[in-house]
Amino acid sequence: MPDVERVQPGDDIHVERGEISVNRYGPAARVNHWITAASLILLAVSGLALFYPSLFFLTGLFGGGQNTRALHPYFGVVLFISFFVFFLQLWRANLPTRTDVKWVSQINDVVAGREEKLPEVGKYNAGQKFIFWSMAFFILVLIVTGVMVWQAYFAPYVPIETQRIALLVHAISAVLIICVFILHVYAAIWTRGTLRAMTRGTVTGGWAFRHHRKWFRELASRRRVDPAE
Amino acid sequence: MTNAWTDIKNTDLVIVMGGNAAEAHPCGFKWVTEAKAHRGAKLIVVDPRYTRTASVADYYAPIRQGTDIAFLNGVMKYCIENNKVQWEYMRAFTNAAYIVKDGFAYKDGLFTGYDPEKRDYDRDSWDYVIGEDGFVTSDPTLQHPRCVWNLLKEHLAPYTPEMVERICGTPKDKFLKVAEMISECSTPTKTMTSMYALGWTQHSHGSQNIRAMAMLQLILGNIGVRGGGMNALRGHSNIQGLTDLGLMSHLLTGYLTMPSEKDTDFETYMSSRQFKPLVPGQTSYWQNYRKFMVSFQKAMWGDKARADNDWGFNYISKLDVPAYDVLRMFELMYQGKVNGYLCQGFNPVLAFPNRAKITEGLSKLKFLITMDPLETETARFWENHGDFNDVDTASIQTEVFQLPTTCFAEEEGSLTNSGRWLQWHWAGGTPPAEAKHDTYIIAQIFLRMRELYKKEGGAFPDPVLDLSWDYADPNEPTPEELAKEINGRALSDVMDPTDPTKVQVAAGKQVVNFSQLRDDGSTMCGCWIYSGNFNEQGNNMARRDNHDPDDTGAYLGWTFAWPLNRRTLYNRASADLQGKPWDPTRKIIEWDGTKWSGYDVPDISPTAKPGEVGPFIMNQEGTARLFTRGMMRDGPFPAHMEPFESPVANVFNPKMRGNPVSRVFETDAAQLGLSDEFPYAGTSYRLTEHFHYWTKHNRVNSALQPEFFVEISVELAEEKGIENGSWVRVWSKRGSIKAKAVVTKRIRPLICDGKPVHIVGVPLHWGFTGSAKKGFGPNSLAAFVGDANIDTPESKAFLVNIEPSTAPKDKELVS
Amino acid sequence: MNLDLSRRSFLKLAGAGVAATSVGAMGFGEAEAAEAAHVRPFKLATTTETRNTCPYCSVACGVILYSKGDLRKGETADIVHIEGDADHPTNRGTLCPKGAALKDFVKSPTRLQYPMHRKPGSDKFERISWDEAFDRMARLMKDDRDANFTATNQNGLPVNRWSTTGMLAASATTNETAWATFKFAKGLGIVGFDNQARV
């Protein structure tokens, strides 16, 4: 098993007029993230519209039921590809570490925001890693089951009983991925100063020091190295 | 049909043999379903294939094609030996008691008088002993060794269940089960109906197949009764009508016959047709032949048919051969002796056997005229379609006219169904583009030819110039005009025979029916048996009263049935010698002491006393014939004959091939295959999804049965390594076709004379025009030989070989 | 299915919630307006009925032609549907797979439209006018009859046979057409004259 990637290319510390800012995500990563996010939201909305009759009116967003039915699977393909690219950039940084276990064991301190009590974490804490891996897992399940019931192209070649199971799994996975999504979004909002990581791409030194001190130290220590080298 | 479709509901047992009613006549078959559901009737199917009729049968027995006579003779033997005979009926209503001349005999599969050179019998000995009084001698006790009954028993002796199994391949137990079920119908209160079609006619011994069943029905007392009869399920909507109207080379209208060269003058012609009774007091209705004939001649040539010219007798062709049937015509064509041909709604390229010969014949014509609502392979016989019609177009010098006609929906008139109902229909649609009615086309060709004869003269123009064509618009006679002409009218006042001072029919009035026809030229009638169809009461064919008192199925108020609106032929036979119905619950007519009356028009003079006049009034005997005298060329009794192409030899005479008196042309004799080279028994048939070669032009039916195929047993498929749904090649001595293979459990090999016989089924609905996939027909394989009496081609039995193959190539794909 | 009901009310709440927050206010209401339940308009309304007989087999089932336009009123009539005649004693409204598809025979793409003529050796049909066709056919037939007619046999007996031109009559034509055809063929002395009954 490869080592966890503690620092990723592009991570760096800048100090301007005493203000410390830390590069967390490059432009490519951010675009990638938002495409993924957008398609996930579109999928959630169109999916819910086709799953809950009381939400069927949401198909209006896509120009009616026929369009929603037609678009949903394409959104899925976009999500899958976009996330796949994202995945390749981040997966090594999201490999589990020993500290993750301790971190999880103190989950109530996490929820309470008593971060000083927690072990120092690297670029990603266990919670973020959980989001990352569950997203990866559900997106995979959803794309596979989704293709099986994609009426226009594939469904006619899949046994009906298989399709029935696929639909059930697809529905359950969809519900769960939406839960993960809610967690992700809420965590990002609750942990102030996080959003700018995906907007500007940088975080404050304080934020890095508070939430990802191990990662921050790593970057700081790198600054000792002579640039000539 | 002796009975009507709607009468079948009155039966107790339906035997479908030599036909496939459920597939070929589904809506008529409804009445079988009715009989089953409401009378508890049973259905027996005897067929080489387990057909869709068999799928709803109570009992199915397989049989090798072409061996029906052996089977039926076996059943007759079984009935006689087990005393399952309607004795009273058989004694009184058949010629069983008549004494037959000495000298008549049957030996080695042949009757006395056979001449192998002429391929014909000297039939002199095939007759009754006639007394000095001119009447037949008989022995009502049936003791006389030479009486028909005893000769029949003798003739049937060899047809044991074992012999039937040996010839037909029908397992003994299955045969006995069928025989037993049939024999139950010998009681006066149980009847069987026979439903047959081309499975019996398309054999070199087709007429005898049908005779055999007719005889069985007579022995069981099932002719003339409700739910009984001999029911020929005619193929086309008006094939009955065209036969009744004599559109055949040996016929005139109403079964009057064409003169032969022996009929040197009118009186000679009459003498051989105006039959005198052979039994005292008998009717012998043909005594009226002259009235019908003269009235017919008046219809043809009007004033030009006069007493002094024998009513234009010499205008009628005199035949030098029994008939210029289609096989003879195409043989002549093939020999280059025919120059012109008209095909009106007919597709010989797919309908006649030995397609290669048919195409070659057509290629030798100067001109071909086709009239049809649809494309036909015949109109395009010169067009190359790769394997589907591999002809050298450029070398074919035939000039072709393809004339578009209207179809049923765009024209008015009557069609005669199998039950002899003449039903009028009305036009509901506008014809496409330049399509014209056949009557218009015929009139135009005729009028223009007549003009040319007026102008130029020519070969014997008289019958052409004198032909009566006095229609309001000669360019297009209307259906009413023609129908009235068929019915007939008085040309001058017709006097009442009982009171010569009274006018029975005033000049110009329609006759009420053929009973008013005269032989003095005072009446005209196109077709005597149809007379009554359109009289002064109006168009009786257009009547639509569908009431049916006591649910007999007669429907006397519905349209018009010939003769005289009679629904069940020979219905006099439904009552016993006292005139009481054999089965009171199934009364048709009854003698009330002074006259006959009941649910149907009596098939006898209404005042003819029961004991005195026999029910079969068209016969000189007044009885039905178990022994036909010399009237059938191939024997007075039905005897087993193999098809010309058979996988096994005739057990009665291994040297005998096919029907010994069938006509075989030299070139065709050379094209008959043997079982060593062609081991499998091929047969042809229709599928319920299609009608002949029409419905392949129709996308719906083409979707229901899209592509040509042949059916073989699982056993044969394994033997030949043929996959279900794969391509096979089937070939006979005359042609080769390619088809998809349908491997089925519905066809099983039969054990005949100790060896297995494999059957190859070839349906007949595909060609190279239309919406369905291009394909072939069984006529590419069938032999150019016909029935001994009527020359119907033997399309139901021929020899083939089969092998796995590849898809046929169409023209586009060729080269 | 109480479960269903409770679930439904639950969903309504949730639905309403989401609607309020997301697009409910954005005027997507019409997305909900579904087509009311209805059946296909009855297609035989205002058609013309004509009683006819199925031209296929000899059961001769009664059929009713339904057309737009009425021939009896001198209009052009376009057949839109054909169905069994329930008043008919034999078929009682039923039809077989052929009869039930009669409309597609009437409307077949391979229905013939115009007289066509194929010259000797040619590989195609060409349009020809009726008039031209009739004159040409009459000429060909008369010439053949005059050239090959057998007026008498060797004994001088008038036999009146024209055997070098034959005719097949259609056993799907009416009796009336058949009678006209009979007069035509037998009048000309055509002996090679048969119909489907022969085969």
Add this chain to the structure above:
Amino acid sequence: MMDSPKTAVSNPPVQPMDSNLGERDLVRRSATSDLPPPERQLTAVAKLIDVSKCIGCKACQSACVEWNDTHPAIGENVGVYTNPHDLTEDMFTLMRFSEWINPETDNLEWLIRKDGCMHCADPGCLKACPAPGAIVQYSNGIVDFIHENCIGCGYCVKGCPFNIPRISKADHRAYKCTLCSDRVAVGQGPACAKACPTQAIVFGTKDDMKKHADERIADLKSRGYANAGLYDPPGVGGTHVMYVLHHNDKPHIYSDLPDDPKISGVVQAWKGATKYVGLATMGVLAVGAALHGVFGKPNRVTAEDDEGAEKLVTNKTGTPEERV
């Protein structure tokens, strides 16, 4: 107002007539929770298919195509009589042929079954359908597709226990037998029942059809079919298309007619539990997060954190100025 027709043996009207099937006759409507009860109860109708009378002539297919103006493709022969080879959006009914050797008699029986929509009392297609009003059930028992509302998702195909609906590649809508709702609506029976030559297909009120079936079954038993019976599967609440089978003890021999059809448990779970458990889960989580957001204080970066960061960056290195 006209009630349901009692027979298919009648000639259609040509004068304009009001349809008696509409919104107010609905008892079920797909993806609709608040369907008002029907204004009136039409007599339940049914089509009875007597397999023992059926001659497999396909008149029903022909009549169906002609009445519904569909255009089934002209295929090819693959060694069977069943044509087209399966139901399609253009072929709502299909004769399925199976050659079965009866083990008791060793006789061949050619079992021919007219396949098509069974018009279940508890329709799986309707249950699965996510589009409001795309599938409806009228009070006479007819289950009909309202194509304008169909979104082409194909859920009805998964919901159907008989594998009947087909989705058109052309317009992405679901098609199946309508029981000729347009004919029934003006007092006519279905085209197939009218055409059926042997009247193996009959149509009328469901009660009459059951009575008729009893007669047929008695006749079949008298002919030795001890297990003859009526196929009106309770698993789907009964159907408005029923069969008389000579071997009702083993429906599967008739080209895989389900022995005991019911809406698949998987579909039930998908359309049942999953829906509300799923909504609950998402709801709880969302609410939980909201509450946490409201009552728990947000996780803010403190001054200490900034200093800590400062130290880390400066102490170990020279002054920021030098760096730049």
